[in-house]
Amino acid sequence: MERLIPCPGCSMPVSPTDDPTCPKCSSPVLGHVFRGLLEIDVAHSGESWETARSKITAAINQGILHGHKGVKIIHGYGASSGRARIRNEAILLLRSLASATSGRLS
Numbered sequence: 001m002e003r004l005i006p007c008p009g010c011s012m013p014v015s016p017t018d019d020p021t022c023p024k025c026s027s028p029v030l031g032h033v034f035r036g037l038l039e040i041d042v043a044h045s046g047e048s049w050e051t052a053r054s055k056i057t058a059a060i061n062q063g064i065l066h067g068h069k070g071v072k073i074i075h076g077y078g079a080s081s082g083r084a085r086i087r088n089e090a091i092l093l094l095r096s097l098a099s100a101t102s103g104r105l106s
């Protein structure tokens, strides 16, 4: 069931997925931060970096769409390429995504 959130304009409880604007005051509801971190798990069980990368990209898009305050990526060792590669590639990807979405990498 969808959680109601207070409208950023008038505090009326609204469902951001039903209606991207508040029915009472027409404030935009989508795009405001109203959820915690979205967590994803990548590069476990021999997953390749390519698979991990598409998961990360999808999670960030979902996080923006649904108003999560951020996306937390939990990564494993990945396939034979090892942890160092996954980590370095992920940081590079996140940096470019962060600047593209005016986000912040922490």
Ligand SMILES: [Zn+2]
Binding pocket: 007, 008, 009, 010, 011, 012, 022, 023, 024, 025, 026, 027
């Ligand atoms: Zn409102």
